[in-house]
Amino acid sequence: DLVAHMVQKPQEKANAIVILSGSQGIGKDALLAPIRRAVGEWNCRNISPDEVLDKNNPWAACVMLTIDEVRPMNDDHRATSMYDALKALSVAPPHTIGIKEKYEKQRWVANCLRIFATTNDRLAFYIPEEDRRVLMLHSMLPSRWHLKEGQPNYFRELFRWMYAGGEEAVSAWLAARDIRNFDPQGVVPRTAAWAGVAERWKAPDDELTQALELLAWPEVLFAAE
Numbered sequence: 001d002l003v004a005h006m007v008q009k010p011q012e013k014a015n016a017i018v019i020l021s022g023s024q025g026i027g028k029d030a031l032l033a034p035i036r037r038a039v040g041e042w043n044c045r046n047i048s049p050d051e052v053l054d055k056n057n058p059w060a061a062c063v064m065l066t067i068d069e070v071r072p073m074n075d076d077h078r079a080t081s082m083y084d085a086l087k088a089l090s091v092a093p094p095h096t097i098g099i100k101e102k103y104e105k106q107r108w109v110a111n112c113l114r115i116f117a118t119t120n121d122r123l124a125f126y127i128p129e130e131d132r133r134v135l136m137l138h139s140m141l142p143s144r145w146h147l148k149e150g151q152p153n154y155f156r157e158l159f160r161w162m163y164a165g166g167e168e169a170v171s172a173w174l175a176a177r178d179i180r181n182f183d184p185q186g187v188v189p190r191t192a193a194w195a196g197v198a199e200r201w202k203a204p205d206d207e208l209t210q211a212l213e214l215l216a217w218p219e220v221l222f223a224a225e
Contacts, residue, residue: 004174071124
């Protein structure tokens with residue numbers, strides 16, 4: 001319903017961040033391909049994880065934003081910063097987004113952005129226990145499953161079907177789907193994958209945290225200690 005809403009009512013914000021998680025080569029990008037066509041390629045943008053934290057954000061002027069291959073950050077604080085940045089972009093109000101582009105004056109666009117992300121490591125994301133916007137969809141398929149199941153031409157045939165009218169069929173199905181009961185401002189379902197990620201961040205296991213706990217969280221700590 002979330003995707004059908006994006007196709008039928010692109011001007012109406014839906015408060016959600018969709019994360020597609022799973023091993024490399026299972027078809028995460030292939031899954032998004034017909035959706036991009038249904039929304040219109042001119043309404044879609046793809047960016048790297050680093051661009052989310054960049055002060056320039058011309059990519060925010062779109063309907064469907066895809067963050068490709070989110071990977072673990074070098075520092076945990078960067079993971080939390082990314083979550084905060086995505087959360088701010090994923091909800092309305094505000095009903096406009098300020099667009100900053102190098103050498104250009106700031107401009108404002110309607111906030112109708114929907115956020116999708118792909119990752120090979122779902123633990124690369126930070127999700128707090130109180131989160132209400134992240135829809136984490138994790139696949140247990142092994143990497144290159146189609147080869148292991150004796151279907152080496154699976155994706156070639158899939159894209160051949162898409163180019164031969166399959167994309168139009170997906171677009172028509174999404175455009176016709178009944179979304180009267182869909183609440184674009186509602187809380188997204190908490191999946192088992194969501195719970196696994198949120199639980200991981202609930203109990204930090206880094207060495208510094210463990211050391212501070214053993215020292216009973218002193219008010220002052222010198223570097224030599």
